Amino acid sequence: MSVRAEIEAVINRWNGGLDGGDIExxxxxxxxxxxxxxxxxxxxxxxxxxxxKYNPRIxxxxxxxxxxxxxxxxxxxxxxVVGRFCGTMKMRNTGDIRSPEGxxxxxxxxxxxxxxxxxxxxxxxGPE
Numbered sequence: 295m296s297v298r299a300e301i302e303a304v305i306n307r308w309n310g311g312l313d314g315g316d317i318e319x320x321x322x323x324x325x326x327x328x329x330x331x332x333x334x335x336x337x338x339x340x341x342x343x344x345x346x347k348y349n350p351r352i353x354x355x356x357x358x359x360x361x362x363x364x365x366x367x368x369x370x371x372x373x374x375v376v377g378r379f380c381g382t383m384k385m386r387n388t389g390d391i392r393s394p395e396g397x398x399x400x401x402x403x404x405x406x407x408x409x410x411x412x413x414x415x416x417x418x419x420g421p422e
Contacts (some may be wrong), residue, residue: 298366301373301402304410309359315352317345325403325411332417333396355383361398371404372413379417 295303304323311319321341330338330347338347351357359381367374380395401414 297368297373298363300410301366301375302363304402304412305361305363305375305400308412309361312348312352312359313357315357317349317352320348321345323410323412325405325413328412328415330415332415351383354387355385355392357384358382373402373410375400375402 308320308323311317311323321344324341324344326341327339328341328344330343332347335347338344359379361377361379363375363377365374365376376397376399378395379398381393383392383394384390385392397418399414399416399418400412402410403413405411
């Protein structure tokens with residue numbers, strides 16, 4: 295399997311967990327000390343921060359998500375991925391539909407078992 299296919303599989307595992315409400319599936323794709331830098335939010339470190347951020351979202355909405363890779367650059371056991379995310383969130387309490395989208399940089403590193411783990415998640419929801 296190519297590195298690109300491996301990374302796509304990890305991203306799809308994350309998105310499948312998000313869409314299916316399985317936070318542990320999402321966290322399984324992350325390094326224990328993953329860094330998250332999201333717009334208008336404080337920088338967080340670690341998988342517990344991922345749980346703290348996404349559990350309320352999962353509880354509040356039915357989510358569908360997607361990600362299109364624009365660029366993938368390999369640096370040995372580290373990969374930088376830049377792309378566009380999109381999705382829908384149907385709010386359970388109101389029925390309102392939100393459509394988050396933007397650009398995203400993800401950095402993955404192979405762990406000792408050869409699995410790709412996310413070490414950085416940085417988004418930009420502003421103008422292109």
